[in-house]
Amino acid sequence: xLGNINYKIDISSQTPVYKQIMQNIQELVHNGGVKKGEFLPxxxxxxxxxxISKETVKKAYSLLRQDGLIESAHGKGFYVTHNNDKxxxxxxxxxxxTYKQVLYNSFSLSIADNAEVTIRLHxxxxxxxxxxxxxxxxxxxxxxxxPHFSLNEDVQKRVIKALKKxxxxxxxxxxxxxxxxxxxxxxxxxxxxxDVCDGLLQGLEDxxxxxxxxxxxxPGSLYAPLIESGVSRFCREAGIKYEIHKEINPDxxxxxxxxxxxxxxxxxxxxxxxxxxxxxxxxIGEDVGIISYNESPINEIILDGLTALSTDFNEMGRLAAxxxxxxxxxKVKCPFRLIRRKTF
Numbered sequence: 148x149l150g151n152i153n154y155k156i157d158i159s160s161q162t163p164v165y166k167q168i169m170q171n172i173q174e175l176v177h178n179g180g181v182k183k184g185e186f187l188p189x190x191x192x193x194x195x196x197x198x199i200s201k202e203t204v205k206k207a208y209s210l211l212r213q214d215g216l217i218e219s220a221h222g223k224g225f226y227v228t229h230n231n232d233k234x235x236x237x238x239x240x241x242x243x244x245t246y247k248q249v250l251y252n253s254f255s256l257s258i259a260d261n262a263e264v265t266i267r268l269h270x271x272x273x274x275x276x277x278x279x280x281x282x283x284x285x286x287x288x289x290x291x292x293x294p295h296f297s298l299n300e301d302v303q304k305r306v307i308k309a310l311k312k313x314x315x316x317x318x319x320x321x322x323x324x325x326x327x328x329x330x331x332x333x334x335x336x337x338x339x340x341x342d343v344c345d346g347l348l349q350g351l352e353d354x355x356x357x358x359x360x361x362x363x364x365x366p367g368s369l370y371a372p373l374i375e376s377g378v379s380r381f382c383r384e385a386g387i388k389y390e391i392h393k394e395i396n397p398d399x400x401x402x403x404x405x406x407x408x409x410x411x412x413x414x415x416x417x418x419x420x421x422x423x424x425x426x427x428x429x430x431i432g433e434d435v436g437i438i439s440y441n442e443s444p445i446n447e448i449i450l451d452g453l454t455a456l457s458t459d460f461n462e463m464g465r466l467a468a469x470x471x472x473x474x475x476x477x478k479v480k481c482p483f484r485l486i487r488r489k490t491f
Contacts, residue, residue: 149188149196152180156197164199168207176216176227186226187217213316214474215288228288234262234471237287239279241271241295245443246460250321253464254291258471271296271369277309284312289471291319295369303327316476319467322458323370324478333476335466337458339370342483343377343440346456349485350438351385357405357436360389364409365416371409374440378407395419402429405436405491407456421450437490452488459483 152175156167175181187193190208194201208225211217215234217225228235236258240247255264265287269276273296283290290313296302307328310318315330324336347354354360362378364371375391382389392399395416400406400423408417417439421431429435431450439446442457459482470476 149192154188154193154196156199164197165203165207165210168193168197168204169211172207172211173216181227183227186224189224215317218285220285228285233260234258234288235286236262236264236289236291236471237283238264238266239276239290239292240266240268241293242268245445246441246457247293249442249444250460250464253461254468255464257465257468261472273302273305277305280309280312287317289317289319291321291467293322294320294325295323297369298372319470319476321463321467324480331476333467333470334478335463335481336478337483338480339373340377340380342458343374343456344381346483346485347378347381348385350487350491353436353491354385354387354405358388358403359401359405360387361399361404361406362389362391362409363395363406363416363420364391364393366393368409374409395423397423400424400427400429400435402427402434405438407438407440409440432490438485442486446486446488450490452490454488454491455486457483457486 154168154171156164156171158164160167162170172181172187181187187208188196190201190204194204197204208217212219212225215228218228219225238251238254240251251266258264267279269279276294276296280290292310292313294306294310296306303325307325310320310325310328311330313332315332318330319333319335320328321335322337324334324338360378360382362375364375368374378389379391381387390399400420406420408420410416417437420437424431424435431437436454437450438454438456440456442455442460446453446455463481466479466481
């Protein structure tokens with residue numbers, strides 16, 4: 148007996164010794180023989196006790212660590228991270244919104260009862276973001292992060308530095324791809340500039356029916372410059388007359404024109420646009436076309452059906468859950484499409 152625990156192996160078994168060690172520790176953890184936070188014997192201690200090589204113990208501990216059952220503390224050894232079969236997951240979102248709720252619901256449904264999920268909101272506050280990561284290192288099995296911050300170079304350096312603190316095998320980055328963040332972490336992301344261009348191509352034939360394509364891009368969208376670039380490229384290549392607006396101007400709202408609103412569906416610019424168009428006798432979807440950016444369940448109701456350009460937030464949540472369930476991390480661009488409804 149080593150400490151209060153009887154570690155045992157069967158040399159005559161066809162099961163490799165390292166797997167027997169893993170099974171022994173897994174059983175101890177799940178039966179409560181070793182508690183959360185309790186340290187395991189050092190590799191040398193367990194090797195001497197079992198009369199096996201240290202490399203065999205090292206392999207067992209390494210695989211248990213990959214499985215998220217144990218973790219290492221510098222200078223102290225390996226300790227148990229949890230005492231049940233559920234993965235502890237931290238969702239570090241920038242904010243809650245209708246489409247983040249869709250993402251979360253899909254993730255929660257896909258992960259089922261195999262996880263204990265904690266949600267924290269950093270509200271695009273970089274200091275808060277850094278503190279959340281620092282304070283929660285080694286407390287969770289997986290970290291799912293939406294790293295939405297200003298594209299300012301200094302800000303991005305701090306974001307990357309913070310994310311590097313999370314082991315690759317525990318990190319999944321959602322909704323945005325950070326090409327300068329190295330490693331084999333998981334990611335399900337949008338490609339804002341190229342996605343919007345590809346999405347608009349799906350409606351090119353009908354877009355050509357309008358005399359002008361207006362893009363309403365009010366302050367507040369982090370990725371507006373990227374999206375505007377994608378829209379501009381689409382219009383130039385397709386020969387579409389277009390204009391980007393930074394304010395709602397009644398004189399710029401006319402029959403026969405199409406409008407893309409880059410901010411949230413329920414922001415004031417959508418309401419203003421509808422009011423002005425109706426005051427001019429325009430029928431939405433016939434005289435004036437409207438497309439919103441980012442899908443939401445309420446789009447099916449607004450104006451009897453609001454057309455949207457959007458990534459698939461349901462799929463984003465499902466893929467994140469799949470990576471955790473299968474322990475297979477990869478980088479995947481999420482599907483993006485034009486969802487046609489009555490307004491276009």
